[in-house]
Each structure stands twice: as structure tokens, then as C-alpha cells.
Amino acid sequence: MWVKSNELSPGCVLLRDVKGKSQRPLIPKNTVITEEHITVLHKFLIETVDVSPKKASGEAWRNDNKKTEQSAQSAQPATSFERHYHYIVHQYKKMFVKWQNGAGVDITEVRALFLPILEKMEEVNKFVFKLHQYAKKEDYLYHHHIAMAILAAYVAYKSGYPKGEWLQIGLGALLSDCGMARISPEIIHNKSTLSEAEMEEIKKHPTYSYRLTKNLPILKLEIKQAIIQHHERLDGSGYPLGLTEGKINRYARIIAVCDTYHAMTSERWYQQKQSPFQVIEVLQKEQFSKLDPETIQSFIQIMTHFSIGTRVRLSNQKLAEIVFTDHHKPTRPMVRLDENKQIIALDNHPQLFIEELL
The missing domain is CATH 2.30.30 (SH3 type barrels.)
Structure with missing residues (x-):
């Protein structure tokens, strides 16, 4: 019988292989489902699976999750995009902790978690102006990494980049801050304004991010360059290399604008969030000194394409x-x-x- 993946419980037995988009089996038939398998199904957006009417224990299958799910939905209605976004942030937080504990970046795991939401670009279009609303100051760091990456991919998508490129830009934006895992937790979770010494430590994160990603074969060289360059500024005031206009690549310029926008519109311990419209006006003023004018103009056109009656x-x-x-x-x-x-x-x-x- 076919069952929704969010209705599964440990002990269910698969009657057919579960296949991903590449048609390669993710979980073979006759597998007894565990919590780990259910997580994999959610990651790969598998909506339904064929299971036996009886569990491995012999008891009849029943939807134990239905009442809980209905209760949660009535308490806090959310769109499929919102649920997916919050799921990604939750899983990314676990991934980030592993990096903090010394693990390297598993690009296969990162792709499996993040790329499915980028495949929903037309749905992203409806929520891109609300991403900053999802971030809370307690978990700002993780929301920022995910939202900035969605924004960067979206801007590249709307700017006409080929799919392969805007997917890479999204991945690059996400991993541009993975080096934060190498910064002391006391600094990255500081609830007050950073000291000069702490800010100098933060400025090392693009270098750490580059070191964590430089040997990943899936990422293009230009994306790896963007990872270390995303805090560079046209006037040379950025970090870590102090590059100027002609030496900052196009992907880094997109990530820089999206990074700045989301940071300014989000609530943080030491900064009140600002209206996206106010932030866009600030970006307009910065376009001739620090951030790339062409990228900012594209960003503004994309983000302010409102219909009459909005x-x-x-x-x-x-x-x-x-x-x-x-x-x-x-x-x-x-x-x-x-x-x-x-x-x-x-x-x-x-x-x-x-x-x-x-």
C-alpha cells in the first residue's frame, strides 16, 4: 500500500525500491524503516512509498502521526516552502556542529539537503521577500547561511544564468560562511557588539571557508574564488585580501549583495532588523563605492517587481x-x-x- 513519507513510523517494511531523481535506489525494497530512513526520504522530497500492510513486528500498520500532524497544522499553519525551509535550517544546524567538531564538508550531504529547495524556484519567487522574517536572533547564524544562499541562487536565476551556474552560486553562497565553524563559539554567538579583536577573528572566516572547500571537486574554481572573496569591496575596504573592483569575480559580487541585504533585514542580538525597503535604499547609495552597481540594480529590479494591487x-x-x-x-x-x-x-x-x- 502507498503511504505518505510523513506518515511512516519505524518498523514499516518497503515493498519496492525507493528511487531518487537519478533513478538510483535510495533505499532497497524489503528494508525495515528506521528514523534515519525517514530523514533520508524527507531530504530527497520523496512523498510516498509502497509499504507492507504489516510492520516487521507483525502488527498492522496504522498512521500514528496523523493526529499529531493535524494538531501541529492547526496550531501553526505553514506552506510547504516554509516547512521545507525550516527543515533545512534545522538539519544545517546539525551539519554546522559537525564542522565545529572538526569534520570536513561532505558536499554530497550538503547538496542532498540544499539543492531540492532550489528546484522550487517558482515557489521561492513567492517567499523571497519574507525570508528575513523567518530568522530569529537566537538562530540567526544558521538562517542567514541558508537564506543568503537561496537569495543568491534566486538572483542568478532571475538574471538569466544557466541552471548549472545558479545552482553552483547557491552552493557557493551557502558554503561561503562554513568557515564560521572554525571561529570560537563564544564569538559567533556573542550577544553584544563585537570587540575589535573579535571582529578580526570574524574576518578570517572567508579564508577558513575556502580551506574547507578548496578540494571539493564538485565546486567550480570560480565558485571557490567567490567563497573567499564574498566580503571584498570595490573600494578595497573589504577582507580578507583587500581586493578592488577589477579583481572581484561576478559570483562574489552577487553573494556580497545578498549577504548584506539579509544581514540588514534580520533581527540579531546587537542589531534591530530593518525594513527590506529601507535596506534596498541603503544598497542604492552604496552601489558606487563598495558593492557592484550592476548587481545591485539587478537585485533591486528583481526584489521590487510588484504588481498593482499588492x-x-x-x-x-x-x-x-x-x-x-x-x-x-x-x-x-x-x-x-x-x-x-x-x-x-x-x-x-x-x-x-x-x-x-x-
């Missing part, structure tokens, strides 16, 4: 809908207020901005 919450907490957008000032559209139907141009109200999309 619902928003303003910084004064009033609700409105977008009625007109000037492509020269995409963060400052004209909106119609819900309360009195008044139309206002945000460009004429510099202290007022869009807090979030609804």
Missing part, C-alpha cells in the same frame, strides 16, 4: 495597496490607504516607508 503595511502600521510604481524609485510607490482611500506618493514622505508585503 497589499502592504506601512511603517506607521497603516494598511494600503500599491497603485503605481515608478521603476526609477521602486521602493517609493504610490499607495492607497485602506482607512480613507487616500492616495499618497511615498516619495513625498521620506519618513514613511513600506514595512512589509502582505
Whole structure:
């Protein structure tokens, strides 16, 4: 009988091979399912499997997870993308701890965990402006690595890069911060502003990331270069090499913008989160000194492609809908207020901005 993978429990017996997208068997038939097998099925997004009506113990199979699942869904409704995203963050945290304990980067494990969500690019399109909302300051580090990587792949995808390239860019962005695992936990989980000495330690993480990934054959050389370059800036003020404009590769420039954007829009112990629209305006100002102008322009166009009628919450907490957008000032559209139907141009109200999309 066919059963959803999230309804499985240890002791179920497979009647058929479970195959991945490559058609290679992931789990052979006659396997007695364990918790580890269930985790593998979730990682590879296997929705249903064929199991025996009886468990290995002889007892009849029943869906023990149904009530728990229904309870969880009623308590906190979430989309499939949101569930998948939080699952990845949870598993990535475990992976990161292994790196902290001295393990190397298992690129097969990283790909198996991360690439499936990148295959949902059209679904990502609906949630890309909400990624910063998922991050909590307690687990910011892990959310940041995953969200930044999704953003980088998404920007490359919308910019017309071939699939093989935007997948690599996503992987590169994710692994660009894996070197944080080589920094003292007391520093990376510091709840206050970093000291100068602590900041110098943090600045070593691109080098550590490069060392952890330089021998991975799956990653292109240009991606490995982007890993060590993603904190370089056009004016030479970045780290760890102090490179200037002509020496920073195109992938690093994409990762740098996505890294900066997500960091500024997320809640951290020592920094309040900012509205994505405010951050985009900051990026516009930085495009001629530190970050790549072409990449920023692409990022802004991609992130502010709103349709007329999009619902928003303003910084004064009033609700409105977008009625007109000037492509020269995409963060400052004209909106119609819900309360009195008044139309206002945000460009004429510099202290007022869009807090979030609804």
C-alpha cells in the first residue's frame, strides 16, 4: 500500500525500491524503516512509498502521526516552502556542529539537503521577500547561511544564468560562511557588539571557508574564488585580501549583495532588523563605492517587481495597496490607504516607508 513519507513510523517494511531523481535506489525494497530512513526520504522530497500492510513486528500498520500532524497544522499553519525551509535550517544546524567538531564538508550531504529547495524556484519567487522574517536572533547564524544562499541562487536565476551556474552560486553562497565553524563559539554567538579583536577573528572566516572547500571537486574554481572573496569591496575596504573592483569575480559580487541585504533585514542580538525597503535604499547609495552597481540594480529590479494591487503595511502600521510604481524609485510607490482611500506618493514622505508585503 502507498503511504505518505510523513506518515511512516519505524518498523514499516518497503515493498519496492525507493528511487531518487537519478533513478538510483535510495533505499532497497524489503528494508525495515528506521528514523534515519525517514530523514533520508524527507531530504530527497520523496512523498510516498509502497509499504507492507504489516510492520516487521507483525502488527498492522496504522498512521500514528496523523493526529499529531493535524494538531501541529492547526496550531501553526505553514506552506510547504516554509516547512521545507525550516527543515533545512534545522538539519544545517546539525551539519554546522559537525564542522565545529572538526569534520570536513561532505558536499554530497550538503547538496542532498540544499539543492531540492532550489528546484522550487517558482515557489521561492513567492517567499523571497519574507525570508528575513523567518530568522530569529537566537538562530540567526544558521538562517542567514541558508537564506543568503537561496537569495543568491534566486538572483542568478532571475538574471538569466544557466541552471548549472545558479545552482553552483547557491552552493557557493551557502558554503561561503562554513568557515564560521572554525571561529570560537563564544564569538559567533556573542550577544553584544563585537570587540575589535573579535571582529578580526570574524574576518578570517572567508579564508577558513575556502580551506574547507578548496578540494571539493564538485565546486567550480570560480565558485571557490567567490567563497573567499564574498566580503571584498570595490573600494578595497573589504577582507580578507583587500581586493578592488577589477579583481572581484561576478559570483562574489552577487553573494556580497545578498549577504548584506539579509544581514540588514534580520533581527540579531546587537542589531534591530530593518525594513527590506529601507535596506534596498541603503544598497542604492552604496552601489558606487563598495558593492557592484550592476548587481545591485539587478537585485533591486528583481526584489521590487510588484504588481498593482499588492497589499502592504506601512511603517506607521497603516494598511494600503500599491497603485503605481515608478521603476526609477521602486521602493517609493504610490499607495492607497485602506482607512480613507487616500492616495499618497511615498516619495513625498521620506519618513514613511513600506514595512512589509502582505
